[in-house]
Amino acid sequence: MHPCDNANMRVLHHPSRRNLDLTAVLHALSDPVRLLIVQRLVSEGAKPCGTFGLPVAKSTASHHFRVLRESGIIRMQPEGTQYINSLRRDDLDACFPGLLESILMAAGPL
Amino acid sequence: MHPCDNANMRVLHHPSRRNLDLTAVLHALSDPVRLLIVQRLVSEGAKPCGTFGLPVAKSTASHHFRVLRESGIIRMQPEGTQYINSLRRDDLDACFPGLLESILMAAGPL
DNA sequence: CCTTTTGTTCGTAATTTATCGAACAATGGA
DNA sequence: TCCATTGTTCGATAAATTACGAACAAAAGG
Numbered sequence: 001m002h003p004c005d006n007a008n009m010r011v012l013h014h015p016s017r018r019n020l021d022l023t024a025v026l027h028a029l030s031d032p033v034r035l036l037i038v039q040r041l042v043s044e045g046a047k048p049c050g051t052f053g054l055p056v057a058k059s060t061a062s063h064h065f066r067v068l069r070e071s072g073i074i075r076m077q078p079e080g081t082q083y084i085n086s087l088r089r090d091d092l093d094a095c096f097p098g099l100l101e102s103i104l105m106a107a108g109p110l
Numbered sequence: 111m112h113p114c115d116n117a118n119m120r121v122l123h124h125p126s127r128r129n130l131d132l133t134a135v136l137h138a139l140s141d142p143v144r145l146l147i148v149q150r151l152v153s154e155g156a157k158p159c160g161t162f163g164l165p166v167a168k169s170t171a172s173h174h175f176r177v178l179r180e181s182g183i184i185r186m187q188p189e190g191t192q193y194i195n196s197l198r199r200d201d202l203d204a205c206f207p208g209l210l211e212s213i214l215m216a217a218g219p220l
Numbered sequence: 221c222c223t224t225t226t227g228t229t230c231g232t233a234a235t236t237t238a239t240c241g242a243a244c245a246a247t248g249g250a
Numbered sequence: 251t252c253c254a255t256t257g258t259t260c261g262a263t264a265a266a267t268t269a270c271g272a273a274c275a276a277a278a279g280g
Binding site for chain 3: 058063
């Protein structure tokens with residue numbers, strides 16, 4: 001069968017732009033570990049989960065990436081054995097103008 | 111004794127401006143009831159707890175006002191038998207420029 | 221005093237959250 | 251085919267959150 005027909009591809013749910021929820025986004029960013037992930041994505045660009053050196057276990061990190069993904073803050077694209085994480089800045093800015101910007105400023109440098 | 115020396119006045123703890131914590135503020139605003147309280151304070155000005163008509167029990171409302179107060183988002187001033195709630199907009203804008211503004215915009219009209 | 225008003229505090233219960241280790245699954249390379 | 255890498259999922263636990271009603275406390279006014 002054609003590669004694109006493969007239903008076994010690791011596909012994760014990402015909310016569409018118009019389904020982003022403000023309280024879900026605020027809640028996602030109210031955790032220090034998740035806020036750190038977002039800051040690192042801003043300063044270092046898209047990168048896989050394993051390259052963040054987070055101060056939590058692998059399974060806990062997986063949980064935090066999922067919360068960020070399901071709130072629409074990040075995108076997770078399968079790439080070989082890993083997932084490339086990137087900020088959904090366009091979608092966030094479209095739904096909540098200035099929000100991410102002000103939070104990043106308030107969070108201060110890395 | 112002088113009225114101002116009275117230690118029995120209902121005094122509540124309010125964090126100072128320089129002790130405001132971003133994650134605490136985001137967490138406080140990530141609850142729909144608390145976000146509603148803040149929206150109402152913006153559109154209707156300072157007012158007592160009992161005038162919000164919140165969809166929760168009195169004790170639950172008290173809890174939400176406390177979370178808002180302890181995160182530095184609102185001020186609660188004793189006034190007779192009630193507390194006058196007001197937004198600490200100056201302090202919020204000083205610590206987190208643009209944050210409240212963007213959240214209020216994203217939250218939409220009342 | 222006694223009562224009313226306003227809001228807090230207490231005790232409890234249900235839900236969610238953050239955390240971990242162990243086991244599992246998918247990919248890609250030797 | 252086997253193995254190493256990457257990250258998810260499962261099961262368990264401890265803590266935090268939201269919620270309620272009942273009881274309490276302070277203030278104002280009769």
